[in-house]
Amino acid sequence: MIILKSFREIELMRSAGRIVAEILEIVRSAIKPGVTTRMLDALAENEAIKRKSLPAFKGYSGYPYSLCCSLNQQVVHGMPTSRELVEGDILSLDFGVVYGNFYGDSAITVPVLPVSDVATRLVKVTEESLQKGIEAAVVGNRLSDISHAVQSHVEKHGFSVVREFVGHGIGKNLHESPQVPNFGEPGRGVKLKAGMVLAIEPMVNEKGHRVKILDDGWTAVTCDDGLSAHFEHTVAITDNGPEILTKL
Ligand code: MF3
Ligand code: CO
Helix, strand or coil: CCCCCCHHHHHHHHHHHHHHHHHHHHHHHHCCCCCEHHHHHHHHHHHHHHCCCEECCCCHHHCCCCEEEEECCEEECCCCCCCECCCCCEEEEEEEEEECCEEEEEEEEEECCCCCHHHHHHHHHHHHHHHHHHHCCCCCCEHHHHHHHHHHHHHHCCCEECCCCCEEECCCCCCEEEEECCCCCCCCCCECCCCCEEEECCEEECCCCCEEECCCCCCEEECCCCCEEECEEEEEEECCEEEECCCC
16 A cells, blocks of 8 residues: 655655765765764664654664765675775665654765776666656656666666565655666556655666575675666655755
């Protein structure tokens, strides 16, 4: 069942989303060679508490950190470590909070400059594919129109879309119905309605789309050692078009 949100509820989700956006921006500015992802995790957690919100991921299904830090070949759910960032890395940061009973969820991939040409293109195409997905999140479209918009953009540029992880409805729960795949034929699935709030989150690989989970039970990495990037926004579908809630 898809839980539609009222105008008032979307207003609360806007507050949660803004906190996520502010904190991701703070963490992004802290990224430079020598910084560890453990430091970024601590920063994100402190900033959440300062804003009277709680990190959404810590303790979720037993995940032990506030931030997911997925480096280079890591796709999603990478855990913060004491490894220092170096020039040439690309780092995906996935962060969420709960505030006033509602969740916000967003991800960005940040290059530790300078990075290779292919890394630059991968990050750019992944962010653009999220934008294409958001543009398809309009009343009257069907769910898979979002998926198709993401996939076409990614494949047009020679990259591949991860299948094992998908976007999701979001609200009083981090994960609600429906699942939002980043691939598929257009015109399938439920009709999009005003009041739906979706976390749209393309995960894009440089080479093949296959991923595997490491022995830590969390970290997803590419099977062929290609790079991977991830962008995510929490988006409300309204009669006036898609509204990105996790934006400054
Ligand atoms: N943005 C991710 C998601 O939507 C974050 C989940 S990580 C977890 O699923 F640790 F909380 F599981
Ligand atoms: Co998500």
